[in-house]
Structure formats: C-alpha cells, structure tokens
Amino acid sequence: MRLNRTLTTLAVSALLAACATGPLNPPAPAILPTALPPAPPPVPELRPGVPAGYLGRSLPDSLALLPPYPAKGSPGFARDQAVSRASQKLKNTPRYALASRDADLSFPQVAGTFSCALGVPVSAQDTPRLYLLLQRSMVDAGLATYAAKDHYQRTRPFVFYKEKTCAPADEEALRKDGSYPSGHTAIGWAWALLLSELSPAQADAVLARGRAFGENRLICNAHWQSDVLQGRAVGAGAVAVLHANPQFNADMAAARAEINALRGNGVEPQDCTAEAAALKVKIPGVE
Numbered sequence: 001m002r003l004n005r006t007l008t009t010l011a012v013s014a015l016l017a018a019c020a021t022g023p024l025n026p027p028a029p030a031i032l033p034t035a036l037p038p039a040p041p042p043v044p045e046l047r048p049g050v051p052a053g054y055l056g057r058s059l060p061d062s063l064a065l066l067p068p069y070p071a072k073g074s075p076g077f078a079r080d081q082a083v084s085r086a087s088q089k090l091k092n093t094p095r096y097a098l099a100s101r102d103a104d105l106s107f108p109q110v111a112g113t114f115s116c117a118l119g120v121p122v123s124a125q126d127t128p129r130l131y132l133l134l135q136r137s138m139v140d141a142g143l144a145t146y147a148a149k150d151h152y153q154r155t156r157p158f159v160f161y162k163e164k165t166c167a168p169a170d171e172e173a174l175r176k177d178g179s180y181p182s183g184h185t186a187i188g189w190a191w192a193l194l195l196s197e198l199s200p201a202q203a204d205a206v207l208a209r210g211r212a213f214g215e216n217r218l219i220c221n222a223h224w225q226s227d228v229l230q231g232r233a234v235g236a237g238a239v240a241v242l243h244a245n246p247q248f249n250a251d252m253a254a255a256r257a258e259i260n261a262l263r264g265n266g267v268e269p270q271d272c273t274a275e276a277a278a279l280k281v282k283i284p285g286v287e
Contacts (some may be wrong), residue, residue, distance in 0.1 A: 040132065040251060046139070051132060053139030054248045060237035062148035062181060066230045069154050069180040079285075080224040084157045086284040087218040094274065095281035099216035100166040105184070107135060113188070114195050116272035117209040118202050120262040127262065130198075130255035134191060137248075141190035141238040142183045145231065149178035158221040166220035174222060182223045185214030185231025186238065193239045198256045212279055215286055225286065 044052040070076025090096050104110060108124055111131050115122045124131045156179040158165045165171055192210020196203035214231055217223040223231075242248045 094278035098278035182231035186235035188213030189235035
C-alpha cells in the first residue's frame with residue numbers, strides 16, 4: 001500500500017488534523033479509577049502529535065477481501081440507487097442532523113460518538129486510554145479500506161447525481177477519494193466491535209450505534225449501500241488482525257478498566273435524548 005499517498009485522502013487527513021487536538025498523554029480522568037492502569041509506552045507517530053495505528057503496513061487486504069462493487073445496470077446497482085434515493089428523503093429530520101455530525105471524524109468530537117450507547121462519557125479527560133485506542137484503531141480501520149478504494153475508484157452518489165452532501169467542505173476531497181468501500185463505516189464498525197467487547201452488557205446498543213454510524217453515510221449522500229456493507233467487512237477484518245497485537249490488547253485492558261471505573265462511580269454521559277430520537281428514524285430499504 002502506498003501509505004504516503006493514502007494519508008492525503010479525506011478520512012485519514014481528517015484524522016491527522018483532528019488527532020493533533022487530542023494529546024497523546026491527555027490529562028487525568030475527572031474521576032480516577034481505584035486502580036489506574038499503567039501509562040502506555042511511547043506511541044509511534046505519523047507526524048508530531050499524531051499517533052500511528054497499531055498495525056503499520058500489516059493491514060488486511062481489502063482488495064483481496066471484497067468482491068467488485070455492483071456494476072451499472074446490475075440488480076445490485078439498482079438496489080444501491082433505490083436506497084440512495086430513499087435516504088435523500090430524510091433531509092430536515094433528526095437523523096440527517098446526526099448524520100452530519102457523524103461525518104466529522106475530528107477528535108475530540110468523534111471520540112464521544114458511542115458515549116450514549118456505552119452509558120459513560122468518552123473523552124481524553126475521562127477515558128484517556130480508550131481515547132488513544134480509538135485514535136489508533138481509527139488509523140488501522142481507515143487505511144485498511146484503501147487497497148480496494150484506490151483500485152476501484154468508484155464514483156460517489158453525490159457526484160453521480162450532481163448533488164450535495166451533508167458536509168460541503170469535504171466534497172472536493174471526496175470527489176478524489178474512491179467510494180468503495182466506505183472508510184467511515186469501517187472505522188465506525190471497528191469501534192463498535194471493540195467497544196462491545198469492552199462493555200458486553202451494552203453490546204446491543206453499541207452495535208446498533210456502529211451500524212447507524214456507517215448507514216449515515218447514505219443519508220449524507222457520500223456512499224452507496226454496497227460501500228457501507230463492505231466497509232463493515234473491512235472494519236471487522238481490521239479488528240481481527242488487531243487482536244494479535246500485544247499493545248492493542250494492553251490498551252484494551254486499560255480501556256476496560258476506565259469504563260468500569262466510571263460506571264462504578266455513576267458517571268453518565270450528557271443528555272442523549274436527541275440522539276435517541278434521531279436513531280428512531282430509519283432508512284427505507286436498508287438491508
């Protein structure tokens with residue numbers, strides 16, 4: 001994989017710009033665990049202040065993993081088109097507002113995506129090891145999509161239909177970045193799998209939130225449904241490989257301790273009413 005070139009694409013570029021706002025050695029949590037996990041060893045960096053992923057170049061090969069995307073004129077593409085048109089009817093709904101927020105991969109904002117599903121706040125202050133885990137696994141899941149993305153260079157729906165997305169500022173970069181598979185979906189589903197492992201009692205809510213995170217790319221007009229479905233496959237592949245990494249496993253253990261400590265102290269996220277209302281709005285025809 002040509003790592004230097006892929007780092008110029010939107011998803012990872014957003015990560016690099018955003019991670020710089022999230023310290024590698026963040027302040028202590030607001031409520032300390034009774035047995036604080038030891039500090040992690042120095043983290044490799046993609047550039048100063050930006051943590052690298054765990055896997056380096058040892059990523060799952062999305063080009064080998066995935067089938068080609070549905071060709072124009074095929075039944076599969078007809079389904080993609082039908083879902084695309086149905087999803088665009090959700091503008092001016094609470095779900096569209098949530099999709100617009102989910103489009104932003106910037107830290108620290110994106111770190112709180114699963115706070116409501118988990119039932120605890122996720123931030124550099126409250127869960128520093130989990131925060132770092134999300135940063136680093138984001139790199140791995142996002143980059144794992146690029147063997148297929150670069151090969152297929154699929155046209156995105158907003159370009160195909162000459163329309164807009166929920167994030168106009170990103171559109172120029174998205175036009176140059178292949179649609180298949182969805183990097184946002186790979187990242188969101190990887191996070192959902194990791195967090196459901198860290199907090200099994202909340203697995204249903206976490207996995208549902210991870211699915212919605214990817215499907216919100218349909219509402220944003222940035223991806224086809226087949227992009228989203230195969231993005232989940234790549235995210236799962238990245239998680240499978242991550243489990244063979246010792247530092248990842250150490251960070252998982254530390255993140256679990258942070259979550260349990262916050263929950264034990266009765267710390268809850270801020271009001272989740274708006275998110276719950278948004279997630280009740282479903283996309284017609286989504287598989």
